Amino acid sequence: MEAEARALRVAGGFGRARRLLAAASWLPCVALGLALGSGPLLTALPPHHCRPDPALLPPALRALRGPALLDASVPRLGPARAPSPCLLLRYPEPAARPNGTRPCTRGWHYALPAAGLLRSPVTEWNLVCEDGWKVPLEQMSHCLGWLLGCVLLGAGCDRYGRRAVFVASLVLATGLGASEALAASFPALVALRLLHGGSLAGFGLALYVARLELCDPPHRLAFSMVGGLFSVLGTLLLPGLALLVQDWRLLQGLSALVTGLLLLFWGFPSLFPESPRWLLATGQPARAGKILGHFAEAGGVDPEDSSEEESSLAMELDMLGAGGPQPQYHSVLELRHTCVAWRNGLILGFSSLSCGGIRASFLRSLTPREPTFYQPYFLGAGLEAGASVFLLLTGDRWGRRPVLLLGTLAMGLASLLLLAGTQYLPEWTLLSLSALGLLASQAVSAVSALLAAEVLPTVIRGAGLGLVLGAGFLGQAAAPLADLPGRRGFFLHHVVFAAFAVLALLLVLLLPESRGCALPVSPRDADRLCRAPLRRPGPARLPLLPPIPCAVGQPLAQEN
Numbered sequence: 001m002e003a004e005a006r007a008l009r010v011a012g013g014f015g016r017a018r019r020l021l022a023a024a025s026w027l028p029c030v031a032l033g034l035a036l037g038s039g040p041l042l043t044a045l046p047p048h049h050c051r052p053d054p055a056l057l058p059p060a061l062r063a064l065r066g067p068a069l070l071d072a073s074v075p076r077l078g079p080a081r082a083p084s085p086c087l088l089l090r091y092p093e094p095a096a097r098p099n100g101t102r103p104c105t106r107g108w109h110y111a112l113p114a115a116g117l118l119r120s121p122v123t124e125w126n127l128v129c130e131d132g133w134k135v136p137l138e139q140m141s142h143c144l145g146w147l148l149g150c151v152l153l154g155a156g157c158d159r160y161g162r163r164a165v166f167v168a169s170l171v172l173a174t175g176l177g178a179s180e181a182l183a184a185s186f187p188a189l190v191a192l193r194l195l196h197g198g199s200l201a202g203f204g205l206a207l208y209v210a211r212l213e214l215c216d217p218p219h220r221l222a223f224s225m226v227g228g229l230f231s232v233l234g235t236l237l238l239p240g241l242a243l244l245v246q247d248w249r250l251l252q253g254l255s256a257l258v259t260g261l262l263l264l265f266w267g268f269p270s271l272f273p274e275s276p277r278w279l280l281a282t283g284q285p286a287r288a289g290k291i292l293g294h295f296a297e298a299g300g301v302d303p304e305d306s307s308e309e310e311s312s313l314a315m316e317l318d319m320l321g322a323g324g325p326q327p328q329y330h331s332v333l334e335l336r337h338t339c340v341a342w343r344n345g346l347i348l349g350f351s352s353l354s355c356g357g358i359r360a361s362f363l364r365s366l367t368p369r370e371p372t373f374y375q376p377y378f379l380g381a382g383l384e385a386g387a388s389v390f391l392l393l394t395g396d397r398w399g400r401r402p403v404l405l406l407g408t409l410a411m412g413l414a415s416l417l418l419l420a421g422t423q424y425l426p427e428w429t430l431l432s433l434s435a436l437g438l439l440a441s442q443a444v445s446a447v448s449a450l451l452a453a454e455v456l457p458t459v460i461r462g463a464g465l466g467l468v469l470g471a472g473f474l475g476q477a478a479a480p481l482a483d484l485p486g487r488r489g490f491f492l493h494h495v496v497f498a499a500f501a502v503l504a505l506l507l508v509l510l511l512p513e514s515r516g517c518a519l520p521v522s523p524r525d526a527d528r529l530c531r532a533p534l535r536r537p538g539p540a541r542l543p544l545l546p547p548i549p550c551a552v553g554q555p556l557a558q559e560n
Contacts, residue, residue, distance in 0.1 A: 017298035033234020050104035116243035136480035143477035145197025153202030154466020169202035177256030332463035356475025365434035387442035410440035415498040454514035
């Protein structure tokens, strides 16, 4: 690990070239925000009514047309007893159902556009009432696509490199996004949404890992959180694009065009080179030397200078390549042979699972009784931006683990209070608790990903972080399952993930602190990152847990 850190430091450290490259990696996050925000927008349910069948109406109503016929067909029962839009209420006839209702036989009338889209998959294939179960199915398949992409393409980052997976995912995302806009049936759309989500997950994961490995310890948090803010920007821009095009196929085509433009810009090796840290860790010093030489030249350092330090750098690169001519790749299964690293990854994955699952409970509590789209959509995006700003202000000042502990505590308390006091607390208190819980879950999800990337070794960082992020998407995929049987399983969903949040609060105490530490290179280096006390122990202070005899982390001076 010392040789890799020394090579990066002699090549100019976190100089101008690396800073510009890390800052430029924020722009593709806008495309990720567009993709993440498209799910709720495409499946938004507009106000709808069953079109009345004139042949089944009494003779006095058959001459009516349009809204007058609809108003005369549906009785005025008041807001408390409004009829379901899935059934057309009429007078009992021989073919009518026992309760005097008839199924919809003449299609659906959609009164207003949903989230600015005059045409959406819901209105095109009538995914309402009897076919309403298909909407949670599409949402779940999209989340599972992100999960599979994080797991499979995360392992590809460690085998083929960050740049190779990034460019390949961009190609796949462009093609699948265009194909999704041309889907001819709902099953084809579900399959394409699953594959498209997987390609976008690989694109985002490779970009996140490459950006983190470019930064030095004082700048890792800031560059990661600003990337999250750019993702929120893409999410906020999506409803405006929907109002502009008003058709979901055009919207998906526009998203594919944005991804294709990213491919044209980022496809050149000089604009997005391979991570030199990963090349050095896998025994490819020749390729790493070329990239580090480019960084040195761009930063004003003469790579041909024959100073004693640069001569020792050449010797270190030769020593790194002395192990064999072939690169040495590693698998995430090597964590089985570690004592601490596997536990850290498991705890962070469980924390990510709890955040992804309980987020739907807070969003449901924030949704007003009258169905709307924009309020929960913009509120969720705004709280995600607030979580990123909160981490920017506290992540380096307090540390990763105290912020994770505080966020998990707030998330668990909010979920328990909502679970126990829904019938007794005033509405403003419930809204405040839901907003606090959603903010805390967003912050915990972001800091869990950052902490996982900082404590997992370079040789398996892509696969390890992919498993942690995939656990979060697994929790998000559980929310549509609760909606399948008519929302009757939502209470059980809230109870289970509230219990997970409380359990995660206890497990966070076992995590190490990664603030200011060098990134571990091998599983052996990651195994030295053990639990540290939350505060500096005093002379007569008894720690909460007994100390573990291992190193807490590498000092800041070892890496630039």
